[in-house]
Amino acid sequence: MNRLKRFIASTLLATSGVAMLGGAAHADEPKTLRVYNWFDYITPQTLESFKKDTKIPLIYDIFDTNEALEAKLLTGNSGYDVVVPSNVFLAKQIEAGVFQPLDKSKLTNYSHLDPKLMKLLEANDPGNKFAVPYMYGTILIGFNPAKVKAVLGDNAPVDSWDLIFKEENISKLKQCGVTLLDSPSEILPLALQHLGLDPNSKNPKDYDKAEALLMKIRPYITYFHSSKYMADIANGDICVAVGYSGSFSQAANRAKEAKNGVVVDMRLPKEGAPIWFDMLAIPKGAKDVEDAHTFINYLLQPKVIAPISDFVGYPNPNKDATELVDPAIRNNPNLYPTAEAMKTLYTLTPLPRDAERARTRVWTKIKSGT
Numbered sequence: 001m002n003r004l005k006r007f008i009a010s011t012l013l014a015t016s017g018v019a020m021l022g023g024a025a026h027a028d029e030p031k032t033l034r035v036y037n038w039f040d041y042i043t044p045q046t047l048e049s050f051k052k053d054t055k056i057p058l059i060y061d062i063f064d065t066n067e068a069l070e071a072k073l074l075t076g077n078s079g080y081d082v083v084v085p086s087n088v089f090l091a092k093q094i095e096a097g098v099f100q101p102l103d104k105s106k107l108t109n110y111s112h113l114d115p116k117l118m119k120l121l122e123a124n125d126p127g128n129k130f131a132v133p134y135m136y137g138t139i140l141i142g143f144n145p146a147k148v149k150a151v152l153g154d155n156a157p158v159d160s161w162d163l164i165f166k167e168e169n170i171s172k173l174k175q176c177g178v179t180l181l182d183s184p185s186e187i188l189p190l191a192l193q194h195l196g197l198d199p200n201s202k203n204p205k206d207y208d209k210a211e212a213l214l215m216k217i218r219p220y221i222t223y224f225h226s227s228k229y230m231a232d233i234a235n236g237d238i239c240v241a242v243g244y245s246g247s248f249s250q251a252a253n254r255a256k257e258a259k260n261g262v263v264v265d266m267r268l269p270k271e272g273a274p275i276w277f278d279m280l281a282i283p284k285g286a287k288d289v290e291d292a293h294t295f296i297n298y299l300l301q302p303k304v305i306a307p308i309s310d311f312v313g314y315p316n317p318n319k320d321a322t323e324l325v326d327p328a329i330r331n332n333p334n335l336y337p338t339a340e341a342m343k344t345l346y347t348l349t350p351l352p353r354d355a356e357r358a359r360t361r362v363w364t365k366i367k368s369g370t
Helices: 044-054 066-073 087-095 115-121 145-152 167-173 184-194 204-220 228-235 245-258 289-299 302-312 353-368
Strands: 033-038 058-063 131-143 178-180 240-244 265-267 275-281
Touching: 033 289, 044 058, 044 289, 044 302, 066 087, 087 275, 115 131, 115 275, 131 145, 131 228, 131 245, 131 302, 145 167, 167 204, 178 228, 184 204, 184 353, 204 353, 228 240, 228 245, 240 245, 245 265, 289 302
Parallel strands: 033 058, 178 240
Antiparallel strands: 131 240, 131 265, 131 275
């Protein structure tokens, strides 16, 4: 899944003193753990503390798309010991046989993980055999309260997908700007759900129905993009966006820092939404399996993972870390879903080839508007 990460210079990681070297090129170095993670998805202090506490040499490389990671994994020799795919990609990669099962006897902190979230993840990793979750988030609605109120009044359905999918609402919001993620694997499930269909439908004909719904509202969509919306909503250039939960938290902070008078709010729609996870896994060709387990187990400590959530703006799946996370994050039900909201969330799963083709065809038509 191509989620927007925080726009913090990647040089932060370089200043942590962690070698930013290509793992595969240094396979001859003995006893060096190699980790491949999203580009600004950990605090430099976490990496320094890990090296200090465990005495394990560490090479930490970064990527910015699941596709970049997958390309390395499917070669069968990624050169890394720990990687961080998103859950839908994880499922495909498990099928391809690129991971080795975790040795849970080496994960003494495994019990800190929230069992409800682990149950959800069984849709992508049956039995939670190959990976543990690192961070998670949802797809939801971000909005500018003042601009939405000016257009739709006090009773605007900001807590419902009706805000987007009902023409009577989005047609009025067009004047202040509405954007959707440029992601068929995330937007089309929302349309299917709104129609009362399975968000993970394998029936190509269901995608024709989703197409009809989206084509009806297509004239009112300002653009499709998976990152631009964050700056635009923080600047007041758009008033509604469908995007990633943490990105709106970051946009709200940007607007406050800019002191531009813009307020960014967000809502997890009452009907439910997709929930995604970034997962810690060990490739089958890993050279340092023992230390890979040590690294994963280290991140499962509540005192270690909580500051990372503070830094990246996303919740973590560690039930015992919640009270340690910044109250602005953990007390926001749109970032940390309530137990009741969790019942409405669903994971996305890979589609068979014919359904995938149908989805791609439909998305091309929707984006072109013809």
